[in-house]
Each structure stands twice: as C-alpha cells, then as structure tokens.
Amino acid sequence: xxxxxxxxxxxxxxxxxxxxxxxxxxxxxxxxxxxxxxxxxxxxxxxxxxxxxxxxxxxxxxxxxxxxxxxxxxxxxxxxxxxxxxxxxxxxxxxxxxxxxxxxxxxxxxxxxxxxxxxxxxxxxxxxxxxxxxxxxxxxxxxxxxxxxxxxxxxxxxxxxxxxxxxxxxxxxxxxxxxxxxxxxxxxxxxxxxxxxxxxxxxxxxxxxxxxxxxxxxxxxxxxxxxxxxxxxxxxxxxxxxxxxxxxxxxxxxxxxxxxxxxxxxxxxxxxxxxxxxxxxxxxxxxxxxxxxxxxxxxxxxxxxxxxxxxxxxxxxxxxxxxxxxxxxxxxxxxxxxxxxxxxxxx
Numbered sequence: 001x002x003x004x005x006x007x008x009x010x011x012x013x014x015x016x017x018x019x020x021x022x023x024x025x026x027x028x029x030x031x032x033x034x035x036x037x038x039x040x041x042x043x044x045x046x047x048x049x050x051x052x053x054x055x056x057x058x059x060x061x062x063x064x065x066x067x068x069x070x071x072x073x074x075x076x077x078x079x080x081x082x083x084x085x086x087x088x089x090x091x092x093x094x095x096x097x098x099x100x101x102x103x104x105x106x107x108x109x110x111x112x113x114x115x116x117x118x119x120x121x122x123x124x125x126x127x128x129x130x131x132x133x134x135x136x137x138x139x140x141x142x143x144x145x146x147x148x149x150x151x152x153x154x155x156x157x158x159x160x161x162x163x164x165x166x167x168x169x170x171x172x173x174x175x176x177x178x179x180x181x182x183x184x185x186x187x188x189x190x191x192x193x194x195x196x197x198x199x200x201x202x203x204x205x206x207x208x209x210x211x212x213x214x215x216x217x218x219x220x221x222x223x224x225x226x227x228x229x230x231x232x233x234x235x236x237x238x239x240x241x242x243x244x245x246x247x248x249x250x251x252x253x254x255x256x257x258x259x260x261x262x263x264x265x266x267x268x269x270x271x272x273x274x275x276x277x278x279x280x281x282x283x284x285x286x287x288x289x290x291x292x293x294x295x296x297x298x299x300x301x302x303x304x305x306x307x308x309x310x311x312x313x314x315x316x317x318x319x320x321x322x323x324x325x326x327x328x329x330x331x332x333x334x335x336x337x338x339x340x341x342x343x344x345x346x347x
Contacts, residue, residue, distance in 0.1 A: 003044050007258055011051040013231040013252070013263040018055060021239045021248075023229065027056050029063040029218035033090070034337025035235060038068035042080035049085055063217045065090055065129075070108040070116035078123040083098035088216075089120055089128035090160075096150045097143055100136045118155040127214065129158035134192065135185045136164055137178060148192045152199045157214040161192060162207035186336075206287045206338065225284045225300045243302030247272045278307050282345055286321075286338060311344035319337045320344075 017023065030052065040048075049064070065088040065209070066081060078089075088194040095101055096110040108116075120128050130151050134144040151159055163185060180188070193203065201209035205223055208216065221228065230237035234254040240247050253259050253266035272280050281301050285292040294305050301307075312328070318339045320334035334341045 002260070003040060006256075007044050007048050007051070009233075009260055009263045010048060010231050011055075014052065014055060015230070016264060017229050017231065017237070017250070021229075021241065021250075024057065025227075026059050027052075027062070028059045029065070029221065031065045031218045032086075033065070033067040034232060036067075036069050036072055038066060038072040038078075038081075042077060042084060045081065045086070046084050063088055063218070065218060067092065070113040071322070073112075073116040073119045075119050075122060077127075078119055080123045087125075087127060089125050090131065090216075091116055091120065091128060091156075092131045093151070094131060094133050095136060095143070098141075098146050100143065103137050104133075114150075115155065117156070120157075127157050128158045129160055129216065130154065131160045132165050133162060133220055134188050135180055139180055141184075144188045148195045152195070152201075158208070158210045158216060159196065159201055160208055163189070186254070205222075206288050206335070220288070223288050224279050224296075225282045231263075240300070241301070244274055244277055245302075247277065247301075267310060270271070274303075277301050277303060278311075279342065279345045279347070282308075283342060286330055286334075286341060289329065291321075291324075291327045293326050296328075308345070314344050315341055324329060 019106070028306055030049070032048075037045075043317045045066075052058070062085075064086045066086045068078075069088045069092050091113075093116075094104055094106055096113060098109050101109060115130075117130070132147050132151060134142075134145075134147075148159075148161070154165060164179070191284075194201070196209045198346065200211060202212065203209050204215050205219065208219060218228075226238075227240050229239070230250065230252065233252060233256040236251040238247070238249050246273055248269045250269040251267055252263065255266070258265050278301070281292075281297060285296075297303070297305065297308070312321065312336065316323070319331055320337070321328055322331050330341060
C-alpha cells in the first residue's frame, strides 16, 4: 500500500537525519504539511507520530499542526486526528469567492471552506489557522475585505494573509494572469490589516496574524532562524552543526516516486556561506514584528556584530530600522519596503 510505504520512508528518513546530524535536542513542534497530508488515514498518522515519539525527545507542550484542504474534511476523520494528538490545523481556504477559487485552480468551493471550519470546531480543535490570499486575478474591489470579514466570523485563532506571488515553474508564471495594480493591492492590504487589528488579531509576522498568545510556534522558530528537520519528498531543513562554519540546509528529492524508492536519492545539503550568513539571518528575523537582538544574532550565527555593518547603520539613518530596548526591528516604513531593507545587507 503506497500510504504504508510512504510512512516507512518518512521514518527511515528521520532515522538517517537524526544519526547524520547527531540530533538529540528536544522537539518543540511537528508540522505535517506539503500537499494534502489530511488525505492520510488516522491509522497512518498514528504510526508516524508514534515513530517520531520513539526516536526523539518531545516537549510536553508539543505543537502538532496538520495542513488540510477544505475538500478533504470529514467529521469522523478529523475527530480522530484530534484524538491522536494533533492539536492544530492549518486550512487552505485562499478565498471565500467561488470565481476566484476557480481562477486559482482550487478544487473546493466557499461552501466547503465554511463547512471545513465548522467540522474543525465540532472535532474539538480550539487552535487552527486559515490561509487567505489577496491580489488575486479577477478580484473586485471589496473581495478581500469580505474574505477577511468572513474568516473573522469563523473564529480561527490564527490567520495567514499573504499576497499571491507568481512562483517559477508554475502555470501562472508561464502564463501570467492580469493582477490588480500595486496601488490597489497596497490599499487592500491596509484595509484588511485594519479589520484584523480591530478584531483582535495581532500581526506578529509580515503575513501572520493571531489572537493573543496564539502565534504558530513552528513558524516563529523558522523566522527566528531556529533549527528544524525536514523529512519527506521536497522537504528541507536547517541544522546548525557548528556556528558559524557549518550551518546547513538539507533538502530531499521533490519526486514522491523517487523518494519512495530511496528517501536519500537526489537529496543533499547546502552550507550557508559565511558572507551570506548575515543576510540569511535577517531575511528571517526582520519578518517578525519583534525583530532581533545582537545577543541572538551572535548566538545563532557565531558572527561579530560588526558583520551587520554598514547596512544596519544605513537602515537606522534612513528610518527603515529602529532600536527599541535591545531589539532592532523594522519601522512601519521598513516593514512596507522590506526588500529595500534587505538589499542594504547584500555583500
């Protein structure tokens, strides 16, 4: 059975990573994502989670997130997911407008999206995220605001709200659709951010909004330049073997077929170059509202603070970054022009 074989491959993959990188640190979060993992049976996910528990040290307050598409929701199935220890869902809504979902090539409709959230509530999930996008092809004035208002009424603890980007090697990239102009997109973003703030959702990262103390712990670790192991087809990780000289980004083959044949085929790892390390750190940390401290920079990179210059001073002088207490963080101006901020740190 392919499902059984894939769980076998995942656990073999994990065994190899734990041994290769001599990992014995406590695991704080597990994120089951990439595609439609909610298609797995509860029995397979039990086997995966039990396998991880037997191999790793897990935190008592472990956050286990499962990504799910609205079309895969089943009342009994998701109640079982909750019963086996999955305590957070991330639901890929994208929009509550059927015409926009069709243009995006999504297989679910708005009714199924709302029903999925109802099922999540019924299954006992008190912590879940809704993914929403703006700047969509064919979007009319007010569509995004309606999406956000609908999402708020569904009472998620977390909302991911991000602009559509045309990724390489996708149909949209090859045949770009007509998108709203930049001014319309920016106005829409500001309007929706206001709606979220008024409803009590705090923006803690560029595209992430949560109720108080309901940030996604997995994503916060990622944006804080923390370490993580990635298993599965197309997975990637980040492991600090020795700072600053051996900070690695392991990656796995993207092909599920090849992965099933050999989880270690066509994968590998890239070592972050010392000259690129300051930018790699800042590309993550400056996405967070809280920013970073010099102490954290030194601990995570092993580099001297002088390696942030002259970019840091330049951004301070241009009111793109501010120092609040001991945290360097983007100003509102820097927040809206993060690409400009990061260009200041290019080698």
